[in-house]
Amino acid sequence: MWSELAALALVMLVVVGLPLSIVYGSRDSQSGTITLTARTVEHGGWSQRTIRVEVGKPVRIRLTSDDVTHGFLLPEFGIDTGPISPGEFTMVEFTPLKPGVYRFYCNILCSHHHGAMNGQIVVEGDATGAVRPMGPVVSYPQAAQGLQ
Amino acid sequence: MTAPGKIWKAVPRLAYSWRFGMLAVVALALWAGSSTRPLWATERQPVREIVIEARQFDYEPGVIRVRKGETVRLVLQAQDVTHGFSLDGYGVAMEAIPGHAESVEFRADRVGKFAFRCTQVCGASHPFMTGSLIVEPNSPFWAALGVMAMVVFALFVSLWRMRGDAVFGGVSGSGAGLSEWIPRTTYRTARTAIWLDFLRSKVFRWLAASRAVQFLVYAIALAILVLVVTISFAGSSVGDHNLAIVLLWVVWWPLLLLVLMPLGGRVWCGVCPAPAPGEWLQRLAFLRKGRGQFSLGLRWPAWLRPPLLQVLVFAGVAALSGVVITVPQATGIALLAMVGGAVLLSLLFKGRTFCRFICPLGGFIGVYSQMSPLALRAKDEVVCKGHKEKGCVLGNGCGYGCPWLENPPTMQHSTNCGLCMECVRTCDRSNISFGLRWPDNLAGVPGRVEEAYQAVVFASVGILFTVVLFGPWGSVRTWLDASGMSGRFAYVGILAGVGLLGVPALLWGMSGLLARVPGSSGLTARTLWVEFSHALVPLGMAVWMAFALAALSNGLPHVPQVLADPMGRGWNLFGLGDVSWPRLLPGRLAYAQTALVLAGLVWGIVAWRHRVLMLVPAGKLSAWSMALPVGVLTATATGLLWVLLG
Numbered sequence: 001m002w003s004e005l006a007a008l009a010l011v012m013l014v015v016v017g018l019p020l021s022i023v024y025g026s027r028d029s030q031s032g033t034i035t036l037t038a039r040t041v042e043h044g045g046w047s048q049r050t051i052r053v054e055v056g057k058p059v060r061i062r063l064t065s066d067d068v069t070h071g072f073l074l075p076e077f078g079i080d081t082g083p084i085s086p087g088e089f090t091m092v093e094f095t096p097l098k099p100g101v102y103r104f105y106c107n108i109l110c111s112h113h114h115g116a117m118n119g120q121i122v123v124e125g126d127a128t129g130a131v132r133p134m135g136p137v138v139s140y141p142q143a144a145q146g147l148q
Numbered sequence: 149m150t151a152p153g154k155i156w157k158a159v160p161r162l163a164y165s166w167r168f169g170m171l172a173v174v175a176l177a178l179w180a181g182s183s184t185r186p187l188w189a190t191e192r193q194p195v196r197e198i199v200i201e202a203r204q205f206d207y208e209p210g211v212i213r214v215r216k217g218e219t220v221r222l223v224l225q226a227q228d229v230t231h232g233f234s235l236d237g238y239g240v241a242m243e244a245i246p247g248h249a250e251s252v253e254f255r256a257d258r259v260g261k262f263a264f265r266c267t268q269v270c271g272a273s274h275p276f277m278t279g280s281l282i283v284e285p286n287s288p289f290w291a292a293l294g295v296m297a298m299v300v301f302a303l304f305v306s307l308w309r310m311r312g313d314a315v316f317g318g319v320s321g322s323g324a325g326l327s328e329w330i331p332r333t334t335y336r337t338a339r340t341a342i343w344l345d346f347l348r349s350k351v352f353r354w355l356a357a358s359r360a361v362q363f364l365v366y367a368i369a370l371a372i373l374v375l376v377v378t379i380s381f382a383g384s385s386v387g388d389h390n391l392a393i394v395l396l397w398v399v400w401w402p403l404l405l406l407v408l409m410p411l412g413g414r415v416w417c418g419v420c421p422a423p424a425p426g427e428w429l430q431r432l433a434f435l436r437k438g439r440g441q442f443s444l445g446l447r448w449p450a451w452l453r454p455p456l457l458q459v460l461v462f463a464g465v466a467a468l469s470g471v472v473i474t475v476p477q478a479t480g481i482a483l484l485a486m487v488g489g490a491v492l493l494s495l496l497f498k499g500r501t502f503c504r505f506i507c508p509l510g511g512f513i514g515v516y517s518q519m520s521p522l523a524l525r526a527k528d529e530v531v532c533k534g535h536k537e538k539g540c541v542l543g544n545g546c547g548y549g550c551p552w553l554e555n556p557p558t559m560q561h562s563t564n565c566g567l568c569m570e571c572v573r574t575c576d577r578s579n580i581s582f583g584l585r586w587p588d589n590l591a592g593v594p595g596r597v598e599e600a601y602q603a604v605v606f607a608s609v610g611i612l613f614t615v616v617l618f619g620p621w622g623s624v625r626t627w628l629d630a631s632g633m634s635g636r637f638a639y640v641g642i643l644a645g646v647g648l649l650g651v652p653a654l655l656w657g658m659s660g661l662l663a664r665v666p667g668s669s670g671l672t673a674r675t676l677w678v679e680f681s682h683a684l685v686p687l688g689m690a691v692w693m694a695f696a697l698a699a700l701s702n703g704l705p706h707v708p709q710v711l712a713d714p715m716g717r718g719w720n721l722f723g724l725g726d727v728s729w730p731r732l733l734p735g736r737l738a739y740a741q742t743a744l745v746l747a748g749l750v751w752g753i754v755a756w757r758h759r760v761l762m763l764v765p766a767g768k769l770s771a772w773s774m775a776l777p778v779g780v781l782t783a784t785a786t787g788l789l790w791v792l793l794g
Contacts, residue, residue, distance in 0.1 A: 003434075003435050003436075004433065004434055004435060004436065007363060007434035007435050008434065010367055011367065011370070011425075011428065011434070014367060014370050014371045014374055015370070015374060015425070018371060018374045018375065018378070019374055019377075019378040022375065022378045022379070022382065022715075023378065023382050026382070026715040026717060062718060064718070065386075066385045066386060067269075067271055067272075067386075068204075068229040068230065068269070068270050068271055069229060069230030069245065069268055069269070069270070083230060083243075083245060083268075085268060085269065086269035086386040086388075086389070087269060087384050087386035087388060087389030087390075087716060088389075088718075089718035108229075108230060108245050108246070109226075109228070109229060109230075109245070109246035109247060110229050111228070111229070
């Protein structure tokens with residue numbers, strides 16, 4: 001009888017415990033990193049159309065694509081990642097020093113509605129600390145990110 | 149005189165036909181060689197520029213023909229989204245984003261057909277985006293045709309001359325002369341006996357009969373299944389980057405087709421985790437023999453026993469295969485549906501009705517298990533006849549009655565035996581043997597209509613897949629995509645019309661013709677159809693193996709990538725993300741596939757001759773009843789070679 005119960009426990013562990021631990025254990029643990037997934041406009045466009053960040057704080061965006069090759073162009077910060085390949089990750093870092101609304105675009109033809117594939121980064125906070133007009137711009141095209 | 153002696157006698161005849169065949173090959177090679185550019189024509193040629201337009205999921209032109217020695221510049225223009233281009237055998241690759249053409253230049257110095265494929269994920273059907281470059285003269289194709297003609301000719305002549313004898317092993321001591329008909333029963337006892345019985349080993353018997361071992365195997369397999377299903381939903385939504393897709397279609401599927409099925413027949417069904425939860429629930433027991441049952445215990449209706457339902461489910465999955473093997477969520481849903489279906493049927497019916505009557509893979513593996521030397525059979529019919537308790541059918545204190553609803557004492561086909569080892573547990577006379585013997589296809593077991601129909605359907609669907617995936621019609625491949633509804637309907641129509649009806653009907657016509665030929669010794673069209681369908685099994689299996697080999701070859705580079713990042717989060721576990729595995733046999737894949745097709749053809753011809761010999765006394769065997777089926781098989785193989793190499 002005990003062996004039957006042990007077997008049942010093992011089965012429950014496999015059927016219930018395993019998926020839960022996989023899903024729970026693989027959550028994005030990097031706080032402060034924004035994952036932005038590109039999809040064609042027909043399938044929802046950017047996973048976040050509006051990204052809110054705070055002025056003066058470094059912003060890290062991890063870019064990936066779900067379907068076809070896309071691009072990421074954020075002109076005000078001088079960022080152009082080049083091709084973002086499906087299933088692969090590209091890291092982008094910058095520090096906004098001035099509040100405002102900055103648009104970003106897909107700049108690699110991805111579908112009929114490619115032109116509508118855009119979003120915005122809203123930099124919030126007051127600009128008291130913003131003496132310089134623009135912060136340092138760092139772009140890592142195609143940088144694969146290791147396990148943190 | 150014994151059979152081996154006769155085989156030796158036949159060798160000189162074989163040699164003559166080989167000589168003839170080689171002459172034919174040399175002639176063909178000379179003919180092909182004469183059309184090449186002469187050696188002295190070395191003056192610099194202008195570069196041949198070819199513009200390739202790439203769009204989801206097709207190249208235009210999809211087939212490029214150049215001549216050996218030409219310098220070729222390929223210009224890639226992406227029309228809709230970013231596409232890649234990688235040419236097998238030449239190591240040429242490029243990527244183009246829309247609006248920016250890319251080009252490569254190379255000298256076409258290797259003849260033959262070389263596949264090129266998209267290297268940049270461009271949507272769900274990206275894996276099917278291929279085309280081919282043919283460098284003429286395409287002598288590998290003609291050489292393959294020559295080899296095939298030679299082999300078929302040699303085989304035909306030698307089989308025809310040995311028509312009274314049992315080829316390959318035969319019946320020793322039966323005293324059958326060259327023109328005598330060997331009675332079927334003699335064949336059966338000589339060929340269906342298991343000659344290496346694993347159950348004789350005490351250790352193996354314990355392993356096979358132990359419920360604890362079986363439970364452990366199921367538990368491990370179930371854990372892998374749960375992992376695959378979870379990741380199919382929670383992992384990357386890009387097929388090539390999803391562990392579930394890669395594990396299932398690059399690792400498991402080729403393993404099943406290339407190793408498990410040829411060697412072990414239904415051995416996968418013995419460890420498959422999909423029906424395990426349903427079975428545990430049905431028995432309310434894991435490690436011991438349960439006493440009660442948690443199931444309505446209904447009997448499967450008799451009118452549903454023919455495998456028509458299973459064939460329809462198979463055709464349905466085949467019609468959706470383009471989506472199921474590329475979209476992770478679709479794979480997950482398909483797997484969940486199988487587990488769910490198995491649980492549901494376990495609660496309604498007795499035994500493993502899902503595996504036996506519904507599972508699309510169940511019928512497939514079952515039919516092709518006749519190619520495998522592994523089988524489970526009752527040892528001695530007499531012992532079973534004298535044993536009234538029939539624990540193997542009805543169940544007893546040691547185990548359940550056959551869950552696959554087979555009757556072990558009289559079982560002659562491996563088709564419906566799931567190798568679950570239940571009868572090894574229930575048989576208290578140790579009258580079950582499990583081991584190696586002649587594959588059913590050659591063993592002199594009479595064919596049945598059910599298997600015959602399934603065999604034709606599976607072979608024609610496999611051939612259809614080969615034509616679609618490796619053939620020159622790129623636009624047909626775009627039908628596999630989930631988005632185009634009209635294309636999908638056309639595809640389903642072709643699949644049903646050709647696979648389920650057209651080819652079986654065509655073969656029926658051939659059998660009717662054969663039945664009217666004088667000398668067919670009164671065999672009915674039905675019998676001929678059944679036996680020819682069984683002779684089609686090896687070629688069908690070869691086609692599926694060729695398909696699995698392509699999946700393995702093309703998918704291999706993805707394996708370390710998905711292991712490094714199983715959840716699609718951008719991880720690099722164990723540094724596996726930096727490991728690059730090459731593709732298997734790039735540029736030579738088609739030759740390996742050709743070898744499989746040729747082996748299937750040879751096996752098919754031998755099987756046909758063997759099967760028809762058991763039905764017709766040798767003296768009455770008409771040349772037509774050899775020539776027509778051999779012709780049909782050879783024509784099919786020729787078509788396949790053309791698709792693969794031509």
